[in-house]
Amino acid sequence: MNLIGLSRRRFLGAGSGIAAATALVGFGAGQASAVTGTWSDPESTNGWRLLEKAPGFVIEGSGQVVSLAEGDAATILLYVARRFHYEIDSLRAGDVHGWTVDRKMTEPYESNYLSGSAIAIRPVWYPVGAKGNLYPNELIVIRDILAELDGVVAWGGDFKKPKESHFEIVLKPGHPRLKGVARKISGTTNDGAGTIDAFDPIRRNAARAFERRTS
Template identity: 55%
Template sequence: MTVRGMSRRGLMGGTAGALAAATLGSAATAPPAHGAPAAVPQWRGGTSANGWKVLAEADTEEYLVEGSGLAVRLAPGDPSVLLLHVARRFHYELAPLRAGDLHGHGTSRHVSHPFESNHLSGTAMTIRPHAYPLGVAGGLYPAELVVIRDILAELDGTVAWGGDFPTPKESHFEIALAPTHPKTKRVARTIRDWNTSPGKGAGATDAFAPARRARATTFARREQHP
């Protein structure tokens, strides 16, 4: 069973809620007429919910996910390093990624929840969104959750998982910290070092090793109950 409480990471340091209230608007001011589709909220800000700048497609880059043959469009720099690490580990340890499984940067400002605005800045990624849709929890087996928790602990709070949000989206991963937060740069530097060191990083990790499981459990409790 997934954890449904909002984590400190999901709150983006306590700022996302206020930013969302200021920037998320709806085209409708009254309930839709009977039988009419509900209006889709539109994100109006110049930054996404996690505080990163909204980017045009030309300002993002397409990155190949090692071992999968698939590419995903993300913000360059540290966000791409961290999110690609998630995608690689998912591919190697959970399920092989197939065509249509990855979605990164997008330009549509129509969002169902503020956290989905992070796609506008290229700092969010969904993995198999059709298998793990918005509002549905419990889509992962216990062994799969072990891997997810290990990934989150390994990234030390720089990446948040939608399975921890009050309205869950288990396919969703996002950069959890503001652009100036030093931890983002530090953890991304570690991942870059692993990527150039044989025997380290994605594909060389045992999420079920007792020490790693204990660390992941402790990290999850700390993040979800600050």
């Protein structure tokens, strides 16, 4: 994961330079940062161009719609949401947030919503600064998803300033690994619920090994 700090992006404090500096101060577990800034860069932190509009996509099995960048980003992020829906909890109206035009945010990584290359699943439940809100069995599924996607997606729960609802594409558009993962999972999108067992010992070992390599 490669997060880009405020000093390398035009993340402007809503009120003053002091407010922007405050955005870098850590908050304790369970606390959410109230500091906001306005994003003015033409790209989000992961190198994707900001979008003026983005199409809506249906998350399989849920009936919920989320707006995302077309192509590999949509394929991969829809897969994340699909597995959450089937393996963690059913998604309901308003649970999944994707592309937005709202440039006000708390952390720079939230700029990835502006490019349609990130989603937030239940951001009200899991806001910026809050950590430890997922059950152990839910974390097992999250770790399995990240391992299956081979580092193409980063989870906000692993960030220095966490946001456990946040999932983002970390590679730039057209990257070979991005395309390869999108092709790999494209054949699984119609398999339905219960076809993946994140608790299978082989998958658990693979997920643990992946977490160790990327921590």
